[in-house]
Amino acid sequence: MKYKRILLKLSGESLMGDKQYGIDSDRVLQYAQDIKAVHDTGLEIAIVIGGGNIFRGLSAEKGGMDRVQADYMGMLATVINSMALQDALEKTGVKTRLMTAIKMEQICEPFIRRRAVRHLEKRRIVIFGAGTGNPYFTTDTAASLRAIEINADAVLKGTRVDGIYTADPEKDPTATKYENITFQEVYDNNLNVMDMTAFTLCQENKLPIIVFDMNKAGNFMRIANGDSIGTLVKG
Structure with missing residues (x-):
């Protein structure tokens, strides 16, 4: 393989498939199968997903909502998408870990850089949710930041x-x-x-x-x- 470790960035809108909003289970399954096929070759994979299919902070701000409040809501939307992809991946037989920048101990691990790298080394796919954990930063920025942190x-x-x-x-x-x-x-x-x-x-x-x-x-x-x-x- 050309790479040893990569970070895959997916938009929230991509999970909609042909729908107007929400999550298309067929599209998520296709993604999971494609990701599993690459993972089976030995490539270490981390993933960041946006939340625009559920909630977009910038759009809410234009409607009068407080920007910080809207951005935090958008972060929660990314966690929902991350959980959906995690479920699809695990149904294909892949071991995963969901790590978020906002603590949600009942459903995921908090992001700790060394732990994330160790998961990758143990052949687990790591999904990073909740963006950077800070308002005013997009999931694109989260993807770039996490990629640098894990030496992708x-x-x-x-x-x-x-x-x-x-x-x-x-x-x-x-x-x-x-x-x-x-x-x-x-x-x-x-x-x-x-x-x-x-x-x-x-x-x-x-x-x-x-x-x-x-x-x-x-x-x-x-x-x-x-x-x-x-x-x-x-x-």
Whole structure:
């Protein structure tokens, strides 16, 4: 395998499948099967999931809710998604651990860096919930931070789009895809890859990002094997 340890970032919206909100059990099962197949090769996998399919703090703030309160609600939404994926993974026979930045002892472990690394070394998939545990930070930032803390080789951002484009391919049919791009080129072209805090963390720590289509079965395995799909951000 090209990597020894990776962090997979999934958006909350990706769990909706074709639904308007909530969790599509078929989509979660597909993800679990793809993740298990890669895990069976020996790759160590950590996962961060967003919560936008259940609750989005920024949208609530626009509706008049206190931003801090809204962000904490969004963190709880990520825990619900994490529990759903944990259940699907364990039904495929994979051992997992859910660790959160907010203590919830009845359902998960508190995030402790050394313990998380030890779980990975013991061949458990580790799911990080509740973001960073702080308001004003996105799950993209949580993914970058956790990846750096556990010494991951790359952040793999699974989306419904097969890479980074010059414009939104769902809105602009003339948009062209980047196969490889540097961090500076992303800045210069104002491309929407991650929020700026998350992106800067990866750049400063020389952590490559790969954006790819997670909804296509088998793509995660191809990425793990080093196939050139999606878009690689480095340098």
